[in-house]
Amino acid sequence: MCIFCKIISGEIPSEKVHEDNLCVAFKDIHPKAPLHLLVVPKEHIPKVSDLREGEHDHLIGHMVNIANKLATDMEGYRLQFNVGEKGGQEVFHVHMHVMGW
Numbered sequence: 001m002c003i004f005c006k007i008i009s010g011e012i013p014s015e016k017v018h019e020d021n022l023c024v025a026f027k028d029i030h031p032k033a034p035l036h037l038l039v040v041p042k043e044h045i046p047k048v049s050d051l052r053e054g055e056h057d058h059l060i061g062h063m064v065n066i067a068n069k070l071a072t073d074m075e076g077y078r079l080q081f082n083v084g085e086k087g088g089q090e091v092f093h094v095h096m097h098v099m100g101w
């Protein structure tokens with residue numbers, strides 16, 4: 001099981017701030033902004049480029065809706081997907097960074 005699947009199952013502890021049937025959101029262990037959350041689908045999908053048109057459109061929209069709610073008190077924020085090693089991806093389970101100031 002990958003590290004984020006272990007966080008989703010509770011095998012590895014995390015500071016969860018949201019959970020529903022599709023996604024969890026938890027605090028990044030090495031925050032790069034005053035608010036730094038990761039929104040993670042429960043389904044193990046390695047990269048955002050593996051998402052399928054038609055199949056995952058609802059999931060990705062749902063992740064943005066969650067991010068907007070979690071960052072609602074911030075003055076500004078950034079939503080970021082790193083894709084592939086060259087794109088800075090270290091954990092190969094889709095996650096959206098929510099970095100807020």
Ligand code: 5GP
Pocket residue numbers: 003012014015026027028029030031038081082088089090091092
């Ligand atoms: P990536 O570089 O793959 O886009 O981002 C992976 C993120 O996951 C990094 O910002 C890193 O700090 C975070 N991370 C890695 N391992 C853990 C962990 O065990 N717990 C939490 N909460 N975050 C983690």
Ligand code: ZN
Pocket residue numbers: 001002003004005006043044045092093
């Ligand atoms: Zn996984």
